[in-house]
Amino acid sequence: MTAHGGRLLHSRVVSDLGSVLERALDRAITGYATVEPQDVLLLDAEGVGVVALERGVPVAARHTGTGRVGREALAELSVPGPCRVELYERDRPVPFADEPATRIPPGLPADRLVRDADLANRTRSAAADRGTGERTDADALEAFLTDDERVEAIQREAREEARERAATWGLENALVEADADGADVD
Amino acid sequence: MVEAFAVASGKGGTGKTTSALALGMALAEDHDVTVVDADTGMANLLFHAGLADVDATLHDLLVEEPDRPVSDAVYERHGMSVVPCGTSLAGFSDARPERLRTVVAELAADTDVILLDSPAALGSKSAVLPIVLADRTITVLQPTVPALSDGLKVGEYARSYGTEGAGVLFNRVTDESAVERVAESSDRYFDGPVLGVVPESEAVRAAREAGKPLLAHAPDSPAAEAYCRAADTLAVDAGDADAVADRFASAVVPDPP
Numbered sequence: 001m002t003a004h005g006g007r008l009l010h011s012r013v014v015s016d017l018g019s020v021l022e023r024a025l026d027r028a029i030t031g032y033a034t035v036e037p038q039d040v041l042l043l044d045a046e047g048v049g050v051v052a053l054e055r056g057v058p059v060a061a062r063h064t065g066t067g068r069v070g071r072e073a074l075a076e077l078s079v080p081g082p083c084r085v086e087l088y089e090r091d092r093p094v095p096f097a098d099e100p101a102t103r104i105p106p107g108l109p110a111d112r113l114v115r116d117a118d119l120a121n122r123t124r125s126a127a128a129d130r131g132t133g134e135r136t137d138a139d140a141l142e143a144f145l146t147d148d149e150r151v152e153a154i155q156r157e158a159r160e161e162a163r164e165r166a167a168t169w170g171l172e173n174a175l176v177e178a179d180a181d182g183a184d185v186d
Numbered sequence: 187m188v189e190a191f192a193v194a195s196g197k198g199g200t201g202k203t204t205s206a207l208a209l210g211m212a213l214a215e216d217h218d219v220t221v222v223d224a225d226t227g228m229a230n231l232l233f234h235a236g237l238a239d240v241d242a243t244l245h246d247l248l249v250e251e252p253d254r255p256v257s258d259a260v261y262e263r264h265g266m267s268v269v270p271c272g273t274s275l276a277g278f279s280d281a282r283p284e285r286l287r288t289v290v291a292e293l294a295a296d297t298d299v300i301l302l303d304s305p306a307a308l309g310s311k312s313a314v315l316p317i318v319l320a321d322r323t324i325t326v327l328q329p330t331v332p333a334l335s336d337g338l339k340v341g342e343y344a345r346s347y348g349t350e351g352a353g354v355l356f357n358r359v360t361d362e363s364a365v366e367r368v369a370e371s372s373d374r375y376f377d378g379p380v381l382g383v384v385p386e387s388e389a390v391r392a393a394r395e396a397g398k399p400l401l402a403h404a405p406d407s408p409a410a411e412a413y414c415r416a417a418d419t420l421a422v423d424a425g426d427a428d429a430v431a432d433r434f435a436s437a438v439v440p441d442p443p
Binding site for chain 1: 308311331334345348367368374375
């Protein structure tokens with residue numbers, strides 16, 4: 001149906017994408033997942049959502065029926081109710097993932113389609129560790145810097161790490177005090 | 187009067203050393219500038235500045251030969267003072283704090299601007315010291331998501347230690363329009379302005395191979411010109427030299443609570 005081929009690892013109707021994204025992430029699968037919401041089945045509409053995966057990390061998306069790509073393709077999949085999900089493994093990433101317009105922030109499917117913040121954070125960490133976020137195009141940079149939750153999570157973790165390490169290194173006295181929100185005050 | 191800047195990135199390969207020397211040379215037009223190699227794990231400033239064969243380095247002053255005059259490790263090159271770090275400063279914390287204070291106090295007394303070329307990672311005490319000690323941090327960002335992520339961490343470390351952000355310098359840029367698009371978003375998360383957008387340049391590699399700072403080797407290159415504009419954007423706000431020296435000493439040996 002998607003013409004991307006590959007080995008079918010998994011095919012079932014699920015209440016959300018969480019288990020499939022988690023499986024792909026844990027096994028660092030390169031390939032893609034197809035997502036077919038049930039309302040599409042009922043309406044007999046054509047096409048499926050395709051989420052491209054690189055080493056387990058969602059990196060791009062498009063919808064084969066509407067032709068929408070990137071975030072818009074994901075938005076089309078953001079409907080309540082069960083969906084049929086198929087997970088395919090390939091030796092190489094699917095070709096459309098090279099097109100800048102199709103790229104998505106790695107944590108976006110977990111955030112928007114599953115609403116699982118922990119899975120989203122694990123996905124972002126994996127993207128950084130596995131180098132799948134190494135993009136220089138404007139879309140990737142912009143998506144990163146406009147993802148407030150992600151940026152704030154990085155800042156929060158860095159702030160906590162800085163204070164923990166200051167204690168280890170005997171630099172506590174060089175720290176400035178932080179207020180209740182974590183922001184530094186003089 | 188002196189202001190100390192940490193040139194940092196949180197990630198290797200962004201061009202910190204090239205940036206520190208380029209900004210140093212550009213600032214040296216109007217200020218007395220001292221560039222110090224504080225990259226404890228991977229000292230390389232000496233190669234960029236044609237100092238590979240020098241006798242004395244910062245490491246000698248702090249660890250090996252503490253009685254040696256500070257001036258022995260200060261080299262006048264390209265209109266600025268350069269203090270290379272010859273070997274790893276893994277023993278930094280073993281250095282005599284009074285000696286370190288003396289070194290910094292001497293450097294601070296004779297200069298308007300100190301640029302600390304900082305280590306890539308934030309995983310050790312010696313690696314964060316430049317950020318702890320500086321008045322302001324210049325964050326060098328390659329326009330990739332991992333580099334931005336690491337730059338954000340540098341920003342939070344700096345804030346935790348009360349070190350202000352002087353701004354960010356986008357470096358090794360291949361798509362200038364992409365950076366312009368994200369500059370507005372970057373303002374929201376990084377302290378200070380976008381100081382400059384420096385294009386990826388073959389001249390940088392050639393300068394490194396020639397053992398010269400970029401501004402000495404290819405002053406008319408687009409990258410060199412971008413560094414000069416960045417230096418113009420960086421308004422130096424020189425403070426009291428003794429205060430800088432005191433901060434260096436107190437950070438190494440914290441007062442008891």
